[in-house]
Amino acid sequence: MEIFTLLAFDKYASYIWFSYGLTFITIAHLFIRTKSIHRDTIKQLRSKYLRDL
Numbered sequence: 001m002e003i004f005t006l007l008a009f010d011k012y013a014s015y016i017w018f019s020y021g022l023t024f025i026t027i028a029h030l031f032i033r034t035k036s037i038h039r040d041t042i043k044q045l046r047s048k049y050l051r052d053l
Contacts, residue, residue, distance in 0.1 A: 009016045
């Protein structure tokens with residue numbers, strides 16, 4: 001039961017959990033977007049260098 005009282009954060013709970021959620025969503029979005037850009041860049045480079053051979 002002590003873990004629930006620790007996670008309650010008194011009257012600021014809604015602000016804290018909202019901030020945690022927003023931070024997680026932002027980091028997840030940046031990770032997925034960066035991975036997508038990296039994959040596209042690798043495809044472009046492969047295409048470019050395979051053409052030059």
